[in-house]
Amino acid sequence: MRQLTPAEKLRFMEEIHNRSREIVGVLALHLACMVTALVFAMSAGNALELERTEAAQYIQPPYQLGDLLDGGIYELINLDGRVAGYAFETTPLAPLPGFSGAPINLFVILTLEGRLIDVDLVSHNEPIFVSGLGEAPFQEFIAQYKGYSITDSLVIGVPYGDEGSGSSLVYLDGVTKATASVRIAHETLLAAAFKVAREKIEGIGGRAAAEPNLDHAEQLTWDDIVEEGLVGRRLVTNREVDDAFADTIWADDDELAKDEPDEPYLDLWVVDIGPPAIAEAILEPDSLVQLRNFQELSPEDEPILVIDAGRHGLVTEDFVRNTSPDLITASQDGLPISLRDADLDIELRDGIPGEVAMVLRTDRRLGFDPTGDWSLSVRATREHGSFRPEIGTVDFALTHKTDERFFIRDEPPEPVPVWRQAMQARSGDLVVLAGGLAALVPLLLFGQSRFAGYRHYTAVRLLILAGVIGFVGWWGQGQLSIVTVLGVMRGLFEGQSLSFLLYDPFSLLIWAVVLVTFLVWGRGFFCGWMCPFGAMQEFMHHLGRSLRFPQIRVPDRIDRWLVKLKYVILAGLVLLAFVAPGYLDAAVEVEPFKTAVTTFFVREWYFVFYCVGLLVLSTMVFKGFCRYICPLGAVMAIGGFLRIRDWIPRRDACGSPCQLCRVKCNYNAIKPTGGIRYDECFQCLDCVTIHDDDARCVPLVLAKRGRQL
Numbered sequence: 001m002r003q004l005t006p007a008e009k010l011r012f013m014e015e016i017h018n019r020s021r022e023i024v025g026v027l028a029l030h031l032a033c034m035v036t037a038l039v040f041a042m043s044a045g046n047a048l049e050l051e052r053t054e055a056a057q058y059i060q061p062p063y064q065l066g067d068l069l070d071g072g073i074y075e076l077i078n079l080d081g082r083v084a085g086y087a088f089e090t091t092p093l094a095p096l097p098g099f100s101g102a103p104i105n106l107f108v109i110l111t112l113e114g115r116l117i118d119v120d121l122v123s124h125n126e127p128i129f130v131s132g133l134g135e136a137p138f139q140e141f142i143a144q145y146k147g148y149s150i151t152d153s154l155v156i157g158v159p160y161g162d163e164g165s166g167s168s169l170v171y172l173d174g175v176t177k178a179t180a181s182v183r184i185a186h187e188t189l190l191a192a193a194f195k196v197a198r199e200k201i202e203g204i205g206g207r208a209a210a211e212p213n214l215d216h217a218e219q220l221t222w223d224d225i226v227e228e229g230l231v232g233r234r235l236v237t238n239r240e241v242d243d244a245f246a247d248t249i250w251a252d253d254d255e256l257a258k259d260e261p262d263e264p265y266l267d268l269w270v271v272d273i274g275p276p277a278i279a280e281a282i283l284e285p286d287s288l289v290q291l292r293n294f295q296e297l298s299p300e301d302e303p304i305l306v307i308d309a310g311r312h313g314l315v316t317e318d319f320v321r322n323t324s325p326d327l328i329t330a331s332q333d334g335l336p337i338s339l340r341d342a343d344l345d346i347e348l349r350d351g352i353p354g355e356v357a358m359v360l361r362t363d364r365r366l367g368f369d370p371t372g373d374w375s376l377s378v379r380a381t382r383e384h385g386s387f388r389p390e391i392g393t394v395d396f397a398l399t400h401k402t403d404e405r406f407f408i409r410d411e412p413p414e415p416v417p418v419w420r421q422a423m424q425a426r427s428g429d430l431v432v433l434a435g436g437l438a439a440l441v442p443l444l445l446f447g448q449s450r451f452a453g454y455r456h457y458t459a460v461r462l463l464i465l466a467g468v469i470g471f472v473g474w475w476g477q478g479q480l481s482i483v484t485v486l487g488v489m490r491g492l493f494e495g496q497s498l499s500f501l502l503y504d505p506f507s508l509l510i511w512a513v514v515l516v517t518f519l520v521w522g523r524g525f526f527c528g529w530m531c532p533f534g535a536m537q538e539f540m541h542h543l544g545r546s547l548r549f550p551q552i553r554v555p556d557r558i559d560r561w562l563v564k565l566k567y568v569i570l571a572g573l574v575l576l577a578f579v580a581p582g583y584l585d586a587a588v589e590v591e592p593f594k595t596a597v598t599t600f601f602v603r604e605w606y607f608v609f610y611c612v613g614l615l616v617l618s619t620m621v622f623k624g625f626c627r628y629i630c631p632l633g634a635v636m637a638i639g640g641f642l643r644i645r646d647w648i649p650r651r652d653a654c655g656s657p658c659q660l661c662r663v664k665c666n667y668n669a670i671k672p673t674g675g676i677r678y679d680e681c682f683q684c685l686d687c688v689t690i691h692d693d694d695a696r697c698v699p700l701v702l703a704k705r706g707r708q709l
Contacts, residue, residue: 050089050107050122058107058120059087073196076109076117085111086196089122094191096184097491097500098126104185106142106192110150114197114334119145119189126181127483130585132594132603137175141182144172150193153336155324156186177477177598179425180503194335210371210407211364212274212295212302220281222352230278231271232376232400236310241265241380241394250382250392256311266396267309268378269354272370274302275406287346291359294342301361302370303342309354312380322424325360327381332374337362343424371404423505429476430505436471437513440464440529444683445520448647452685453692461684462542465535473532478506479597480514480526482570482631483588486577514636522643523636524683527626532597534626534682537618541666544619552620559668562628563680570634590631622666627680637679648676649691651699658698661687 055074056065063084066075072092076085091105098104102125109117121135121142129138148154152170174182225231238257245251252258257265273279279291282305291303306328308314315325322343330337342361348354362368377397383389423430443451451457472478484507491498501508510530517525527534545551554562569590577584592611595603601611614625626633654661655674662670665687669680676687694700 055087055089055107058118059109060118063109063117069200071199073200076111083112085109085117086200088192088196090188090192093195094188096188096191097487097498098124098181098184102487102490104181104188106185106189108189108193108196110193110196114150114193116145116148116150116193119143124181124185125585126184127481127585127588127594128177128181128598132598133175133177138181138185141173141175142185145189150190150197151331151334151336153324153329153338154186154190155338156183180500183503184500197335198333210369210404210409211299212276213406213408214276214295216275216277216406218277220277222281222349225271225278225281228403230402231269232398233270234266234268234378234396234398235264236266236268236312236380236396237261238263238265244380244394245382245392248392249384249390253382253384253392264310266312266378266380267354268312268376268396268398269305269307269309270376270398270400271305272302272400272402272406273305273359274370275402277406278402282349282352284347284349287344287348290344290346294344294361298361300363301342302364302368303344304339304360304362304376305346305357306360306376307348307352307354307357309356312378313356314358314378322427325358327379328360328376329379330362330374330376332368332372337368337374370402371407373399373401375399423502426476426506430509432471433476433478433506433509436467437509441513441517441525444525444529448685449649449688449692452688457685457689462539464529465538468530468535469532469539472510472530473535473597474600476506477504477598478510479532479593480507480510480530480632481588481591481593482573482635483591484511485632485635486573486584486588489574490577518638518642519644521647521683522641522678522681523633523638524678524681527633527636528681528683531626533593534623536596536615537623537626540615540618541622547619549619551622554621554668556668565628566630566634566637569629570631573631588631590629592625623682626682627667641679643678646676646678648681648687650674650676651691653699654691660696660698661690664690 052065052068059065059076062079064077065087066077066083068074072089074087075083076087078084087107087109089105089107091103095103104124104126105122107120107122109119111117119142121139124130124138126138129135145154148170154170154172156172156174172186220230226233238254239261241254242251242257242261245253271278271282273282273291274295279288283291294301294303306314315327319326319341322341324338324340328339330339339360339362342359344359346357346359348357364370368374375397377395380394380396382392384392451460454460484501487500488498491500501511510526514526514530573584573587573590576587589607589610592607592614595601595607595611596615601608614629617624651658651674653674655670655672658674659672662672662674667680667682667684669677669682670687671677690696694704
C-alpha cells in the first residue's frame with residue numbers, strides 16, 4: 001500500500017477536522033431548534049375559547065346567548081326565553097389541524113332544526129390567507145353556509161354540466177389557490193355541527209361507530225343475501241314514474257314510459273360490501289382484490305354497492321368519477337350521509353341482476369352507522385321544452401341496514417377526517433408531476449455523467465426549470481415552504497395529526513420525493529431542480545450575463561460567514577414561534593415564495609419590492625437568496641450530511657494542483673482541497689461536465705497530450 005506524503009497527510013487531517021466541525025455545528029443548531037420547538041409546544045396548551053362577552057358579539061337579535069353547556073356549547077335563547085338552538089366554537093368540538101398545524105376556529109349558530117343561522121371566522125393561521133390572498137376571500141367562503149341546513153348535501157366545487165340538471169347536491173364556491181384550507185374549514189364545520197346535532201337535537205343520537213369485522217368468515221351466496229335482507233331493493237316501473245309526474249308539465253315527456261308501462265324504470269339494489277363475507281358472495285376475485293386494497297388505503301370509508309337493473313342508470317352523463325353522485329343522496333337520523341364514488345371498476349358474479357353498478361364510499365367518522373336504518377334516494381329527472389328546458393324531479397328512496405354480526409364496534413376515533421376529494425381534484429396534475437419526477441430522478445441517478453456531458457445540457461436544464469416555474473410553481477402551487485416545516489414540528493411535538501398535509505397532495509408528493517432524495521443527493525435535488533423561486537433566480541442570472549451585468553463573486557472569507565446566515569434565520573423563526581408567535585406570520589415573509597409563486601406578484605408593494613429586489617440581486621450574485629437567506633434551504637442543507645454517498649466524481653488532482661471546477665462553481669460549493677461541500681451543493685452538474693470533458697478538465701487534457709501533473 002502506498003504511504004501518504006506529509007502534504008497528503010496534512011490535507012487528509014484538515015479534511016477530517018473541517019468535516020467534524022461542520023457536522024457538530026449543524027447538529028448543535030438542530031438540537032437548539034428542537035429544544036426551542038419543544039418548549040414552545042409544551043407552553044402552547046389548548047386553544048383558548050372566546051370569553052362570554054366576545055361570543056355574545058356574534059349573536060344578533062332576536063337571539064341572545066344562553067347558558068354554557070358541557071363541551072363549550074351555548075344555548076341560543078329566543079325573545080320568549082325558549083331555547084331556539086345552539087352556538088359554539090368548532091375548535092373544542094372538532095380540532096382538525098389546518099395547513100399550518102393550527103385548527104381553524106369558526107363560531108357557528110345552529111337552530112333546533114339543524115339550519116345554520118350564521119357562521120363566522122374566529123381565528124385561523126392559514127398561510128395563504130394570513131399574508132397572501134387576505135382574509136376577504138376566506139370570509140366570503142364561510143358566509144356561503146348561512147341559511148343552509150346541515151341536512152343538505154353540501155359539497156365544494158361546481159356542478160356537472162348544466163346547473164339546472166336536477167342534481168340533489170348543494171355546491172359551494174371554493175377559493176382558487178386555497179383549496180386545502182377551505183376544505184379543512186368545510187370538514188371542521190360539518191364535524192362540529194354533526195357532533196352538536198347528535199348530542200343536543202332530539203331524535204338524533206350517536207353511538208360507537210361500527211366497522212366491518214374483517215375476521216368474520218361465513219359462506220354466503222347471492223340468494224342467501226337476498227333472503228336475509230342484507231341487500232335492499234327498490235323496484236320502480238315506468239307506470240310509477242308516470243304517476244309521480246302526473247298532472248305536471250312533465251307528464252308526457254317520456255314516451256318509453258307510455259309504451260312500456262310495466263317495464264322497470266329503476267330496479268335499484270343496495271348492499272354494504274364492507275364485510276368480507278358479503279363482498280365475496282357478490283364480487284369476482286379480481287374485483288375483490290381491488291376492494292381489499294381500497295379498504296386498506298381508506299380504512300375509515302364504508303363501501304356501498306349500488307346496482308340498477310332498470311334503465312335509470314344511477315348518474316347523469318356529466319358525472320365525474322371519484323366525486324359525489326349527482327342523482328344519489330343518503331341520510332341517517334335526519335342528517336345527510338356524504339357519498340362519493342370510490343372509483344373502482346368491479347365485476348359482479350354470475351346471476352346477480354343488473355349491468356350498471358358503482359361502489360360509493362362514505363366516511364364512518366362523520367357518524368354513519370351501517371347497522372342502523374339509513375335511507376338512499378335516487379332522483380328521476382325529466383325535461384320539458386327544447387330551449388332552456390324546465391327540469392322536473394322525483395325522488396325514489398329505500399331504507400336499508402346490515403346485520404350487526406358483520407361488524408365490530410369501538411369508541412369513536414378522534415374527529416380528524418381526511419378529505420380525499422383533494423386527490424381527485426388534482427389527479428391530472430399529480431399524474432403529470434409523478435411522470436416528470438419519474439423521468440428526472442432516474443436521469444440524475446443513473447445518467448448523471450451522460451446528461452451533464454450532453455452538448456445542449458444547459459438548454460435542457462433551463463427547459464426543465466421553466467417547467468418547474470410554470471407547472472410546479474404557478475400552476476400547481478407546489479412551492480415548498482418553511483411554513484410546512486414549522487407546522488409539522490408543531491404538530492409532532494403537540495401530538496397532533498399531520499393529516500393537514502393530505503389537503504395539498506401536489507406539494508406532499510414533492511415533499512416525499514425530496515425526503516427520499518435526501519439520502520442520495522442531500523439538498524441538491526430540491527434546491528437545484530424543483531424549487532420554482534430558485535429556478536427564477538437562475539433565469540435572472542442568465543439574463544444578467546446576457547445584459548453584461550457585473551458578476552459578483554463573494555470572497556471565500558465572507559462567503560463562509562454568509563452561508564451561516566440562513567441557519568440563524570431558521571433558528572430565529574423557531575425561537576420567534578416561542579417568544580412572540582403573533583409575529584411569526586410576518587417573519588416567514590423572509591421567504592418571497594408567496595409573492596413570486598402563490599399570488600403572481602399581486603400583493604402589497606413592499607412584498608413585491610422585496611421579492612423583485614432578490615431577483616435583481618440574482619443577476620449579479622448567483623442565487624444569493626438560496627445560498628445565504630433561505631430558511632428552507634437551511635433545513636434542506638442538512639441533507640448534505642445525511643446522504644449515503646459522495647455522488648460527484650473527483651480525482652486526486654482535483655484541488656491540488658487543479659482548481660478549475662472550484663473556480664467555475666457559481667455556488668462556491670467546492671473546497672480548496674477539491675472536496676465538495678454537499679450542504680451547499682445545488683446539483684447544477686457544472687463540475688461534472690468539466691470533470692468528464694477531455695477538452696476542459698486539466699488532468700484529462702494533459703493525459704491526452706502524454707503529460708502528467
